[in-house]
Amino acid sequence: MSRIHERRRIYALLDDRLSPRGREALDDHLQKCEACRTHLEQVREARSVLSLMGEDEPEMNWARVDAAIDDITTAPREVPGTIRWPGWALGTALAAAAAVLVLVVVHGRKVAQDEEATIAVVNPEVEVEMTLLDSLPRSGRLTLVGQGTRWKRPGLGWQDADLETEIMQDTVVETSVSSAASVQLASLSGVRLEPMTSATFHQITRDIVRLDLEQGTLSVKVHSTSGLRDVRVYTDQAVVRVSGTTLSVDKTGGMTRVVVAKGRATVHPAGGGEPRIVEAPDALTLDDHGVSSPGTDAAQAKAEVQRLRSLHFNFFEGEPSDAAVAFAPQGAAGGATVSIGKKLAGLAPLTMLAPEGMDEATLAFQDGSTLETHLDIEPSATTIVNFSAPVIKTEPSKPKPRLASKIIHETAPKENIEEQEQEQASHTGFLAPQIVKMVLKKQHGRLRDCYQKYLDREPAGGIVKARIRFTIGTSGKVLKASSTSNGDGKLEACLAGATSTITFPPPSGGTIEFEYPITFAPK
Amino acid sequence: MATQAIAVSTPPASYTGRDTLVQRCASGDARAFEELYNEYRGMVSRLVRNVAGQRNDLEDIAQEVFFQVHKSIASFQGSSKFTTWLYRLTVNVTLQYVKAKRHRTVPYLPIESRRDLSIEQPSPERQVWGSERWQILMSILESLSEKKRVVFVLHEIEGIEAKEIARILGIPTLTVRTRLFYARKAIYDKLSRNPELLAGMKGGGIT
Numbered sequence: 001m002s003r004i005h006e007r008r009r010i011y012a013l014l015d016d017r018l019s020p021r022g023r024e025a026l027d028d029h030l031q032k033c034e035a036c037r038t039h040l041e042q043v044r045e046a047r048s049v050l051s052l053m054g055e056d057e058p059e060m061n062w063a064r065v066d067a068a069i070d071d072i073t074t075a076p077r078e079v080p081g082t083i084r085w086p087g088w089a090l091g092t093a094l095a096a097a098a099a100v101l102v103l104v105v106v107h108g109r110k111v112a113q114d115e116e117a118t119i120a121v122v123n124p125e126v127e128v129e130m131t132l133l134d135s136l137p138r139s140g141r142l143t144l145v146g147q148g149t150r151w152k153r154p155g156l157g158w159q160d161a162d163l164e165t166e167i168m169q170d171t172v173v174e175t176s177v178s179s180a181a182s183v184q185l186a187s188l189s190g191v192r193l194e195p196m197t198s199a200t201f202h203q204i205t206r207d208i209v210r211l212d213l214e215q216g217t218l219s220v221k222v223h224s225t226s227g228l229r230d231v232r233v234y235t236d237q238a239v240v241r242v243s244g245t246t247l248s249v250d251k252t253g254g255m256t257r258v259v260v261a262k263g264r265a266t267v268h269p270a271g272g273g274e275p276r277i278v279e280a281p282d283a284l285t286l287d288d289h290g291v292s293s294p295g296t297d298a299a300q301a302k303a304e305v306q307r308l309r310s311l312h313f314n315f316f317e318g319e320p321s322d323a324a325v326a327f328a329p330q331g332a333a334g335g336a337t338v339s340i341g342k343k344l345a346g347l348a349p350l351t352m353l354a355p356e357g358m359d360e361a362t363l364a365f366q367d368g369s370t371l372e373t374h375l376d377i378e379p380s381a382t383t384i385v386n387f388s389a390p391v392i393k394t395e396p397s398k399p400k401p402r403l404a405s406k407i408i409h410e411t412a413p414k415e416n417i418e419e420q421e422q423e424q425a426s427h428t429g430f431l432a433p434q435i436v437k438m439v440l441k442k443q444h445g446r447l448r449d450c451y452q453k454y455l456d457r458e459p460a461g462g463i464v465k466a467r468i469r470f471t472i473g474t475s476g477k478v479l480k481a482s483s484t485s486n487g488d489g490k491l492e493a494c495l496a497g498a499t500s501t502i503t504f505p506p507p508s509g510g511t512i513e514f515e516y517p518i519t520f521a522p523k
Numbered sequence: 524m525a526t527q528a529i530a531v532s533t534p535p536a537s538y539t540g541r542d543t544l545v546q547r548c549a550s551g552d553a554r555a556f557e558e559l560y561n562e563y564r565g566m567v568s569r570l571v572r573n574v575a576g577q578r579n580d581l582e583d584i585a586q587e588v589f590f591q592v593h594k595s596i597a598s599f600q601g602s603s604k605f606t607t608w609l610y611r612l613t614v615n616v617t618l619q620y621v622k623a624k625r626h627r628t629v630p631y632l633p634i635e636s637r638r639d640l641s642i643e644q645p646s647p648e649r650q651v652w653g654s655e656r657w658q659i660l661m662s663i664l665e666s667l668s669e670k671k672r673v674v675f676v677l678h679e680i681e682g683i684e685a686k687e688i689a690r691i692l693g694i695p696t697l698t699v700r701t702r703l704f705y706a707r708k709a710i711y712d713k714l715s716r717n718p719e720l721l722a723g724m725k726g727g728g729i730t
Binding site for chain 2: 011042043051057058060064068
């Protein structure tokens, strides 16, 4: 057994969360492992010491605080919505007020940990401009100055943007004046710039990103769940429209080269002419006079695709082994989604080793055959993720009749892009998968009822994995729903029926189709 | 663990009493706010210290917390426990303040040189442990990253369960557990490497 595995058990024991079986296994192990016994004892001692910190009031000048509380309680209450400027922010606030800018200027650059970037938000309701010199400002410190602007961080909710703060991958800056002018920096998660690329981020809305590529290579991967509907890369030679695609655009001298690794992109030559559709794996080269090299030879395209994949899925150093996956992010700090293929599907993420500096690791099963890991990684760190021990039980426990059931896993619904393409883009609407997931989660009880009925019919039914596919109409009502599963036909019909009665928020721009994976298990 | 539960997680008097106090504060009752301040100042200041680390401006942060409580208590809907709301607000205000001050950090003065700033004597716990040990313990805590430290403090020092921490921080419980695991690993490894520190604290008579 791994040390980390034992630690998990020890901590679960201390939290009173260890199952009787786990307790038994731990007891067995402790008998054999003196180091583990010592560790448990030391942790117990440490916890009892730490708990005393929960009783110790810090030294501070309470007289000052008491006086301030007196001031607060005797002063008239502030009108909601006004911003109180702390003394230390007043200087910057006054400086900002003196500026007569109409634009929101977002000036970013490659931000090392100790460097600063500045965002001056003076009148945040008009436009946003962001200049990226060589990297996305995915992390680092910045200053937000201005009234009426709020910013959001995961876990911390909306706050007035009158503070020096940190910009992170999921930071959302939004004006409280006009929601139409909102800036969702989270959208940047769909875009990655290679180091040394000089590109200008001209516009960000919730749906559209425009990147002006001056020189260098810009690699773009648009995640279907990133919320981006349209990424447009502008060079002197072409406008490349990307949606749900992985590609790179290389601007060297007077040439632009577009290589599509996944999906397809539409290339509009700047000099006019018919737009060209480039489907993976393929490439297109344009000069100032238009397309100079339509298509490319297969071997060259394959090599480019490999290079692109290594850029985006560069966690494989050489062939992936069954034991370990190494992942090294390129360039700036930020998150990366690591998908582990079927080769590792039978292995559980019971062991996870990461070097110092790795900030967070959340492991989740996407479905029975895929593991997905999200890692927020410091720049240039290399993270080793070890997988060990079987994850998929070969003998699922037999459920008893009328057992209570539960949903053990669901992921955000994915927009069914392939299907859309087959139906010649008949679904043109947009609705954020997160919203769809939220609505679906409220209906889990009804979906669980279907599974409960299935268990009544098939007491030995066990774990069921299902996929519900449904189309949301312009009014938000479900137009059609179907389901596939490893259960029976009645279960699938029940799941489809339950889904078809759900009403979602109306998608913008037309209908949209989603597929929702869900796993049920007896309790 | 011997003394995980603390005063704030054990409702004083009755829940109804606290609800009334909060309602009175929300309606602008100055006296009620003073009562609320007296009841929660220990919890708030402790959390501020444990999240922000040792610094000379802890009272500024505590003051800012209570200012925000006063400003926002009218918007407290009662959909969560008041302590959940207060924990969340305290953590948020503290983190904001610390970040805002980060590149003009107030250097921490040794406790001896702060005597004139403090009108109160060190706590009995600290008298027994001694300042030096106390500072080692705090520096170990401060070595954690912010995210991990917040989760660690709320769980291991304040004795709050992971699910409640998830509600306080607005993050998934799984994320809380992951951060907690790595935080514990780091802290307990460091404490284990200082057995004399643990023994010294225990030997001081507090276990």
